[in-house]
Every structure is written in structure tokens, then in C-alpha cells.
Amino acid sequence: MSSKKNNLSKSTLIRSMQCSKSLYLYKNSYHLRDKAGITQQQRFDRGHRVGKLAHQLFPNGKDCSPPNPFSYDESIAATKLLIQQRYPVIYEAAFKHNGVLAALDIIEFRDGKFYAYEVKSSFRISNTYLLDAAIQYYIITQSGIPLEDFSLVTINNEYVMTETLEVNTFFKKTSVLEEIKERIPFIQKSIEDAIAILDKPEAPEVNIGSHCTKPYPCDFQGYCWKDIEKASIWYLPGISMQEKTTLVATGLTNIEEIQNTESLNQRQKIILETYRSQLPYIEKEKIKNFIADIKYPLYFFDVEAFQPAIPLFKNTQPYDRIPFLYSLHYKASDAEVLYHESYISPIGNDARIHFIEHFLTSTQREGTILVFNALMEKGILYKLAEAFPVYKKEIYDRINRIVDIEIPFKELYYYHPAQQGSFSLKAVGNALLGRDEFVKSHVKDGEEAMAVYNELFYMNDEIKVEEQLRALKTYCKTDTYVLFEIFEQLVKLSEY
Template sequence: MRHLSKSKLVSFRQCPKRLWLDIHKPELRDNSAYQHVFGIGNRVGEIAMKIYDTTGDAYEISISELGFNEVFQKSAELLDAGDRPIFEAGVKVAGGLAFADVMIPSRTSGELCWKMVEVKSATKTKDYHRDDAALLHYLFEQAGAKLHSVSVAHIDNSFVYAGDGNYQGLLLENDITEEVRSRVAEMNQWIADAQATIKLTDEPEIGCGTQCHSPFTCPFLAHCSREDGKAEHPLSLLPNFHGKKANLLAEQGVVELADVPKDFLSEIQQRVQQCTLSGETYFDSEATVEELSQYGFPAYFLDFETSNSAVPMWKGTRPYQQLPFQFSVHVLDEDGTFTQESFLDLSGNDPRLGFTESLLQNCGNSGPIFVYNIAFERKIINQQAAHFPQHAKQLGAIADRLVDLLPIARAHYYHPSQCGKWGIKSVLPAISPDLDYSELDGVKDGNMAMVAFQEAIHPDTSEERKTEIYNQLDKYCQLDTLAMVRIWEVFTGKQTRSIVS
């Protein structure tokens, strides 16, 4: 019998077809969306070891050091001894294999038993966390380890880091012992069904559905949805199209955008339908000129990048707090010339004060500040004002000057290539095909920027690699603000000149 890892069994829980593909066609996986998640989990795991190693003699079992088979032998020895906490103890039994984040020994009337803690980077216990813990409980007890309690530890997002290296209080424990004990028969059946699935000769016939995105976006989604492309213009092109009307069309077998009645659609959905079917662009240039003509010069085009680490790095910060480390600003004068300024701190020190002071210096005292999706920039500016009261008045003035290009684009512009989206990365290729995010090296979106920032400030990152990341982040953020300049040009009918260095 093949022993399926916990991750494989969770794949089966999400969708039997995902498990079958994991085993038989792993080359079809797309793991690009998981890099940031894995990085967060690893950092939380490191901190959990410090939190739970209260005796100073805990044992961390490392696959890279021991090798896969040796891990299970060493785990069995340590579980039998029961004289110290164990991190990443592994068992292989009953058709499954799994590793426990934390195992803490205790003795009651001389009998060895264990407290098991499954550590998660989320801010609350989710259903799939409970599944994870139930599987671990089942497999470890099948292997002979007696568990007196099972808990899921998650991030307490109210925790404020004191800056002293002490993370006690970062994790909150949720005891689910009674729940996992009641699910033993279910776990046994789960593993049996998963084993039966991997023995199938052919790929299971399961269509795409809600399971493709819950609890995670499936890495085989592109493979499974290839048949959905049979519709020339699928309903997925419609923005915010869900609920009763969408369900009714699905029940009627409607898959083509052309077959959707207009009275099913909002005004903006009708526009998407019309442009998609005709292949023509909708652009109310008179409206965009009118809306933007009220703003004078100099005109600023501003974009922020932030990091939101599960484990706070700087004094006074909380888990998952969005902390700015970079901005780019293009400044356009009335004669059509513009300059570009930026801020980027990869020192590893708290970047917020430097960010704030540079922002105030480079945004002047008057003129509109164009952004794309105002809620984000306004939130960061207000957060900075609260943290640095000495700059609150000036930051408030900047917040008052913000002008959002997104609702203007959504109301007055649509190109069929946008596929029902108005994000800047959807609008820019239609307006200015010569500017292409896909041609950037390394960092191409906000999530990649966060991952790159975390790598750059890690103490093990070489200076050469840090320089490479700096250049990638700088080019990415500059493209975001240059994109807004190009959108402004099209919407106002005005042309800018080259950058003044």
C-alpha cells in the first residue's frame, strides 16, 4: 500500500480528481500561486519552535539532514522516549504519513502521553485546519502515540510586537481534542477512499465547480478547465455575475455570453457583453476629459508597495499589518514634462519613517495626486499619520489631494481584452500595449513584490541578490505609476514629454 502524505489526503478532501492528478500527472501542476503562502508558513513555524521550546532541549527533526526514511525511525525513538518536545515528528502508518508541528510530552500516573499542536499562519481556525488535526490525531494514535490533547494554534492579530525578540502571545490555541476523537472512523474511511482513487486507471470525471477554489485554488485548475474553453465567450467574462440569475442560467445550460438576456445584466455588464461580442472598444472621451479637466498642475501619479508579514518584524507592529516599504511617483508639469522619484528601503530596518519623510518631500504642497484604487493608498497614509503624529497634518493634506483613476476607467472605458476586469494590469495593455508587466524581470505583481521584499531583508541574502531584487522592485513600482500617466494621457487627450532626470 502506498502511504499518502497529509497534503495528498487534503488534496483528496478538496477533490478526488486533484489527488489522482497529483499522483499520476504531477507535471500538470501550477504552483506559482503558492510561493508566498509557503514562505509565510515557514516563518511562523520558526517562531513556533521558539515559543514551544520552553525547556531549551527540544528536538527538531529535519528531513534534509536525516533523509526521508530515517526521519520516521528517529521520530519513533523520540516518541518512545518522551523526554523532550519534538518539532516535525513523522509517522508512516495505516496508508498515510504526516508530520506534527509540535509534540509536547507529559506523564500522568507514570504513563507517557502527548500534547499535539498544529500551527497555522491564519488568524482563526478554519475547517481545513480541523481536518488536518483530525488526520494527524488518527495517524499518530495508529502509530502508538497516546495523545491527551490536540490543538490548532493560529495567529493572534491583536498581538503587538515589543521589538525584543519575544513572540510569546503571537499564537492562540484552540483545543479541539473531543472533536478529533469523534472523527476516527471518518479518517479511516477518508484514507480508504483516497487509496481507492489512486488505483483508478483513468482520470475521474469531475467537472469544475466551487471545489476548485476551496479551501485553495487548485493547482490543476488550468488543466481541468480546458474544456470550459468550448464557449467562444464564456459567462466568466461578466464582472460580478453571480447569485440567483447566474444560477438560473447555469440550470438552463446557458454558457455563451451572446445567449444571456440583457435584462439579466447591469448596465456595466451589458457594456462588457456588447464590446466582447462586437470586438469594439467603448470609450467616452468627452466624459473622461470633463472629469479630469478640473484638476490642475503639477499632477502626481503615486503607487505604494507594502509588506504584511504574519510575524511582525518591527517594534509596535502587528501580524499582517500592511507596512509600506516603497513608493514611486511621477510628477507631470503643465508643459508636458515629467520627473520620477522613488523610495525603497531594503535595509531590514523599519522603513516607515523614511517612507513618510520621502513621501512628504516628493509630493509637493499642491496639485492632484492620482492613484488607482484610492482605498489602499488612503489607508496607508492614514496609518502613517496615526503612527507619526508629528507628520499627521501634512499626510492628511496629501490624503485630501488623492484622485482615483479607477472609477473613471470603469465608468467610461472598456476594451474586450480586459475580460471583465478594470485592474491597472488589465486596462494598461489595452491603452498602451508597449508597456507590458509580463516583460518585467522577477517582480510582476504585488504578491511577488512582497515575497521579493522578504527575501531581500533576510540576513542570509547576499548583497548581489539584494541589488538584483532592488532593481526588480524599482522597475515594477515605476511601471505602476507610468501606467497611470499613460491612462491619464488617453483620458485627457494630452501628450507628455520625456522624463527629466
């Protein structure tokens, strides 16, 4: 290892397996990284909370977490001491071998043997998790601690919350020792490769490609992609990153250069054509048929939900969608004014019953309920019908009145080049209306809304909480207003 700056860790090794340039930039040009958004921060916090909860599986351990991310030497020394003392349980233990650092969630000393546990806040075990575990196993055993077994602790997808959270049934332990052993030669080679990359005077030349998003979205995309022209194949919408990589490998760089469209499907051909002509693609008859069945009175409806990894309420499961906010615009007839109302659940208690009662009262007048992407709204309503059978009949009535405004866009009755391959409400709305109604919204999309609301459960500042609740309501109201505008535009398109 050439210098302390070039020290590696589990996460930098995983980074180097995805892209050698990403490792080099991370170590030498850290300031070029994209700023982490609230969604990424929330994912990180969630992992931290789940990890802490898993400590309860092995009570009375000593915590070796570093006081800050630059003080791992203290953690390594504290871990070493506790290992020498054969302390029964250590949390956030840290080890180093040949300049590579690996922290481990839990190490247990039982019946004269060491057992390692790494906690993951998901249901399934991915190849990246196994590589992660293999790095930890390799570093721990190479630093002189023999491990009897290594397990991944994941969340049990069948767990249902009762009065209190039962950690023993919430988590699932799976030994992955055999899978780890198969990966050790690869880990050894990856460490050698990573050291060689960091010893170079300049960043390795790596073209952009599907590795920029898989298995993780790289945080140097802002840097590497900044000079890519808008006409580049990389910005061709409607085609997967893998397909783009294949096209680029054939020597094509610009969208205009694509002559042979035989390998493209009908959808991709339409998107390519609209890109070239910069004109929308319109199937007027299909739009007309779709609109013909939609009659006033109309509701324009949108729900926001969050998905806590650790259930907060009785009878819910990990990552269940818990609705917390809806917006409803209502128009009795073409000539009537647009009326609006919304509901947001207070932070802290299970308010799903109030949520559904409010929604049922608000939609008791007849009328079609228009949504954008019915899967989400219907899925949430079905779950609520299951949770509150007393309202099942009424909820099913509302479900049967739902019509999905996403259909004409998803089925390509209409496509505008400004959508840039996206079929989200925001992309469709911006393209169809020629303006961005969300420009003033602090919350940018549904994923961010989920992250913002989830964070409120752990926030103590009441003023900040109120501010965020208002921002969420504004976002959701904009959603249903845009939905109304999209509907009006579809009516016009069917008439002209």
C-alpha cells in the same frame, strides 16, 4: 493500500477532498503540475518560518524533520523512538497508519500525557485547518498514541511588537479537540475514497468548476483548462465561478449561447455586450465630469508595501502593511515634461520615517496626487500618520489631495473587452493603451513585488539583492508611468 506510490499524506488527502482528479494526477502525472510562482514559494517559506518560531513555545525539543521529502520513513522511526522514551518535546514528528502519513509541528509529553500542536501562520481557524487537524489526530491516535488534547497555534492579531518578539503573546493556542472529533467519520470516509481513486486505472472524469480555485487554487489548472475555448462560459468575465458553474449546469457552454440575460446585473450585461461587440463601453459625460476637477500640477503616485507575518519592527503588528517603495511622476503643466523620482527602503532596518520624510519633501509643491485604488495608498499614509504623529498634519494634507483614477473604471464609465473582467491598473492600461508596458518588467504585480521584497530580508547575496531592488523600482516606475498614460487617455475620451 495497493502500492507505495499510492501512500497518502495529510496534504494529498486535503487535495482529494477538493478534487479526486487532482489527487490522481498528483500521484500519477506529477509532471503536469503548474510551476510554483514566487508568491506560492514565499507563502510556503513564511509557514516554515512561523512554524520554527513556534518551537520556542516548547523549548529544548528534538527535531525529527526528514533530510528530504522522500525520507519520511527516517522521521517516523525517529519519532517512534522518542515517543517510546517519553521525550518531553518533539518537533516535526511523523506518524503513519494504514499507509497514511501525518507530520505534526509539535508533540509534548507532560504529566504522563501527550498533547499535540499544529502551527498556522494566520489569525483565524478555517474549516480546512480543522480537517487538517482531524487527519493528524486520526493518524496519531490510530498509530497507538493517545492524545489528551489537540491545539492549533495561530498568530495573535492583537500582538504589537516591542523591543523583542515575545513568542508567548505572539501566538495563541486554541484547543480544537471537539471540532476534530466531529470530523473523524468524514476523515475515515475520505481515506477510503482516496484509496479507491488511486486504485483506478485512469484519472476520474471531473469537470472544471469552482472547485478549481477553492479552497485552494489547484495546481493542475494549466493542464485541465488548456483546451477550454476562449468563447467558453468559463472565460466570461465579471461573473463569479459559482455563477458560471450554475450556467454550465443548465447546459450552456459558449458565451454566445446566453440569450436570457435577466438574471445578470447591469454590470454583467455591459461586460457581456462588450464581449459580443468587441467594442469598448464609454460613458463620455461621466468621464468628462470626473476629469473636469483634475487640474495641473499633477503627481502620479504608487506605493508598494510588504506584510511580514512575524513583525520585523517595533510598534508594528503581524501582517501590518510596511511601505518600502514608492514611485512618483510629476507634471507641472500640460506643456511641461514628465519628471520622475522614487524611494526604496534599504533592507534590514525600519526605514518608514525616511520613507515618509522623502515622500513629504517630494510632494511639498501644490498639486493633485493621482493614484490607482486609493484605499491602499490612503491606508498606508493613515498608518504612517499614526506611527509618526509629528508629521500627521502634513500627511493628512497629502491624503486630502489624493484622487482615485480607478473610479471611472470601477464604476464602469469605461470598460474595454480586452480587460477580460479585470479592473487592475495593468489590465486597464493594456486595454486602453493597446500595449503592455509591463512586458519587460521582471516583477509582474503588487503581490509579486511584496513577495520579492520580503525575501530580500533573508538573502545574503548582495549582488542579487541589488538586482532585485532595481527590478522592484522599475516595476513601480512603470506603474506610475501607465497611470499617467491612463489619465491622458481619459482626457482624450472626455474631449472627442
